[in-house]
Amino acid sequence: MRERITFIQKLGDSLEPSALKVTGSGISGPEVRAVREDRLTLALDELPTELHTLLKGVHELHIRWVSPIAFETVSPLLARLPPGLHLFYTPGRTSDTTTSDNLCPALVKTFGNIACLTPAESFTALQNDRFSHSTTFQYFQPLESLSHFFSYAKGQLCPASDSSCATRLDSLTQASSLDVSYDTISHTLKITALWPYQRQAIQATARSQIRTEVGVLSSEIPPSIEPHELGISGLLTVLGQDSKPSATMFTFPSRHRDAQSGFSTKFLEPTGLHPTLQIQLDSNRPPSDDSYCSAHAYFTLPRGVFADKYQLADDLFLASKNLTALRYISQPVDLEAPEYVMKQWGSAVLLELSPPPSSEKAQPWTAEIPLHLRYLSPAQGGYANIEVPYPAVFWACAAEEGTLFPNNPFERVNLGYDGLFGPRTVFWHVDPHPQQQQQQQQQQEQKGSVVRATNTIRVPVLDLDKAQWVNVVTAITVLLGFGWVAWKLFSVYSRSGHQRVVSSEPNKDKKWQ
Structure with a gap:
């Protein structure tokens, strides 16, 4: 079992080695503004029996939760996903279906109210005919928090004698994302939690039988860095082994970069049953002048809302919305079924956006995505809400011929959209900036309120009070x-019968004449 705790600051920030206190029991230091990432790596035989049995029949399993609360991150931890619970899954190569049959019940037990029946009914197939680095199936569901997961994990992973384990799990309630990944190549389970960019104290405790490495790092631009690489420098300490931090500096290739711009989304009023989602972007300039770049928006739409691929096949219609093409939509998408009879989780959509021509100065612009609502279940009061998560918006740029992107210490793969692009694609992420966050940021910091990276539609339904x-x-x-x-x-x-009786009399008279 290995643990890695990393504090990553912004470019130009640094910490003196003397500011860190290393003892046999751990490490401590001052408060810094940084992103914190914790990663725990466990071998297959270190897992509880139930989880061990489930993973033995899995080729790849990646569970990724992203908080609906807007948060800020820094390079190189830039890979984004829409808020909610994402699952990417490739079954084992054997014909045994036990793992697939047990997967949905295990998700319900672990994460709570998950609307998953079986992979065959609830999952959608991912497109992997072009590029082999994609998983086979995908599942998504909006999930507000991981409270049920924490309760389950305490019972499964924390021994009664280890009070620090429960304390660590409680600290995850403030995390902005959580990844759980397993693959048969490494035979290891990796659990990665991310806390947003904010002030936080440097604190870590050494634990027996666990190798814990603590890093306090920041972005760096060394002179010899290649265009496809990122630089990191700072201090590393192995708890229980090092008596003081060691300075380090290294570079690594990265497919995920910062586009240095933001976006927000809103539904145009009135929404009706065919709402239009407007994406407002800060800049129409590509992040790289040396390669071809195209802007994209990746959506995971819950069951209550969908996009019509036939409507998005009209080039003139797309041009009027500042869209280039529908690059991918999960199949099938039933255009008529109400929400309450659907078994599949919803649909994933990748749209290529069409920014206006750029000039020397970047200009803000908008793109509009037409959507459609399904009929929802009856509810008290005659209205129900559908919450649509912010999409992941990025520029996809082609790297130079021959550029390779091997795994790096902060790599995040199997995000749904990365498997739809070639292995030499670089993703320049546009940060989500909800409008409320831009308009009321100072006021919210004072009151401690939060901003959600979601859009809500109020939908009329059958009122149960009047049903x-x-x-x-x-x-x-x-x-x-x-x-x-x-x-x-x-x-x-009656009229037909009367006419027959009347009409028979003249014939009778005529016959007698």
Whole structure:
């Protein structure tokens, strides 16, 4: 079992070695503004029996949760996903279906109210015919917090004698993202938590039988750095082994970079049953002048809302919305089914955006994405809310021929959209900046309120308080309709019968003449 705790500051920030106090029990230091990332690596035989059995039948499993609360991060921890619970899964190569049958019940037990039946019913297949670095299946569900996961993990991972384990899990309630990844190549399970860029104290405790490495790092631009590389420098300490921090500096290739711009989204009013989501971007300039770049937005849409691929196939319509093309949509997407009968989680959509031509000065611009709502289940009050997470917005740029991107210490792969691009693609991420955050940032810091990276639609539905009258009125309407039809049939029959009797008399008289 190995543990890595990393504090990453912004470019230009640094910490003197004398500011850190290293003892046999751990390390401590002053408060710094930084992002904190904790990674725990466990071998397969170190896991609880239930989890061990489940993972033995898995080829790849990546579970990624992102908080719906907007947060700031720094390089190189830039890879973004829409808020919610994401799962990317490739089953084992054997014909045994036990793992697939047990996967959804395990998700429910671990994360709580998860609307997952079986992978065959609830998951969608990912496109992996072009590039082999993608998993096979995908699942997504909005998830507010990981409170149920923490309760489950305490019972499964924390021995009764280890009080520090429960304390560490409680600290995860403030984390902005959590990744749980396993693959058969390494036979290891990696659990990675990320805290946002904020003031936090440098503090870590050494634990027996666990190798713990603590780093206090910041971005660096060394003179010899290559265009596709990032630089890091700072202090590293192995708890229980080092008596003082060691200086370090290294570079590594990275596919995820900072575009140095932001975006926000909102639904145009009135929303109706066919709402339009508007993306407002700060800059129309590509982040790189030396390679071809295209802007993209990646959505994970819950069951209650969907995009129509046929509507997004019209080039003239797309151009009017500042869109280039629909590059990917998960299949199938039922265009008529109500939300409450659907078994699949929803749909993933990758749209290429069409920014206006750039000039010397960057200009803000907008793109509009037409969406459609499904009929929702009845609710008290006659209205229900659908929360649509912010998309991941990025520029996809082609690296130079021959550029390789091996795994680096902060690599984050299997994000859903990265498997839709070639292995030499560099993702320049545009930071989500909700409008409320831009307008009320100072006020919110004073009051301690938060800003959500989601958009909410208020949808009219059947009011349960008035539903009883629907049954009564429907029954009365049916009875009245049946009575009216019966009366009309009786009237027609009566008139037709009378005519036959009357018309028979002249014929009889004529015959006797």
